[in-house]
Amino acid sequence: MTTLSYWRLLTVAGSDSSGGAGIQADLKTFAALGVYGMTAITALTAQNTVGVQSVELVSDAMLRAQLDSVLSDVGVDAIKIGMLPTASAALIVAAAITKYKVKHVVLDPVMVATSGDRLVSVETMHAVATTLFPLATLITPNLHEASWLLERDVTRSDELADAGADLLQLGAQAVLLKGGHLDGNELSDYLVQPNQPVSVFKRERIATRNTHGTGCTLSSAVAVYLAQGLPLVNAVAGAHAYIGQALLAGATMQLGQGHGPVNHGSAPVATLTRCEAEPEAALQMQN
Numbered sequence: 001m002t003t004l005s006y007w008r009l010l011t012v013a014g015s016d017s018s019g020g021a022g023i024q025a026d027l028k029t030f031a032a033l034g035v036y037g038m039t040a041i042t043a044l045t046a047q048n049t050v051g052v053q054s055v056e057l058v059s060d061a062m063l064r065a066q067l068d069s070v071l072s073d074v075g076v077d078a079i080k081i082g083m084l085p086t087a088s089a090a091l092i093v094a095a096a097i098t099k100y101k102v103k104h105v106v107l108d109p110v111m112v113a114t115s116g117d118r119l120v121s122v123e124t125m126h127a128v129a130t131t132l133f134p135l136a137t138l139i140t141p142n143l144h145e146a147s148w149l150l151e152r153d154v155t156r157s158d159e160l161a162d163a164g165a166d167l168l169q170l171g172a173q174a175v176l177l178k179g180g181h182l183d184g185n186e187l188s189d190y191l192v193q194p195n196q197p198v199s200v201f202k203r204e205r206i207a208t209r210n211t212h213g214t215g216c217t218l219s220s221a222v223a224v225y226l227a228q229g230l231p232l233v234n235a236v237a238g239a240h241a242y243i244g245q246a247l248l249a250g251a252t253m254q255l256g257q258g259h260g261p262v263n264h265g266s267a268p269v270a271t272l273t274r275c276e277a278e279p280e281a282a283l284q285m286q287n
Helices: 022-032 060-073 087-099 122-131 143-150 157-169 214-227 232-250 279-283
Strands: 004-006 008-016 036-048 051-057 078-081 105-107 175-177 186-192 199-204 273-275
Touching (some): 008 214, 060 087, 087 122, 105 214, 122 143, 157 186
Antiparallel strands (some): 004 273, 036 051, 175 186
8 A cells, every 4th residue: 555644844943933034934935845844943033024132042952852852753854954053952953863864954054144243153153064064965054154164255256166165175065155145136056066066056136125034945945855855956956946936926025124034935836745655756846
């Protein structure tokens, strides 16, 4: 008898009370792309479209309990990692990935805000790099985060390929270096993998203030497509197309007084189930 099950995605990240980024953006992305989403929350935030008003960290014991609870029972096909506020949180997540032999891990190293302000300590940055980079299928830093990790400014498009290669030397298996902070009307993200040509994903810049949660959304979409069996370059291409559509669909919406979210629900929904006997059947997306 054929067994049907869900594609299972776990997000390990902070909670955004306004719903635009973090855990909430990840779950919306999972739902839009037709997979079953679960959470391990690392921090609670009081925030809205104009800023973050308060942050309260989840205890190490509670983070570990959430991970064990989900992974020991339901299991996962992929994990997306976002905000890890402490070095101990990074160690706990790394231990869980190793213990439960998670195959696909996408790490969005939320370390530096769009403003350039650092969100975590140097100790936490080093813990994430040393313990999680080697376990992650892909890391997705923005230019500020790449600059901090490499201890040099990365500010031009012609620097992205070399910066990605240098991030591989820090232990990453593959790097998607996001160029959203570059000037110009065209945005380019660079996928750098060992011993392979660099893949560049381009799209036109969309004139909108509604960009809150774009990094979370992109990395979550990559995790979905990896879980469904797509090669990394195809998973990134699918995620790149999804975030472009979500930005365009939300460009003229009004939500709050600052930077609103993308429109997560604008994409076609994939099938929510997979067939264990014929897994490729679940990769057919609805047009």
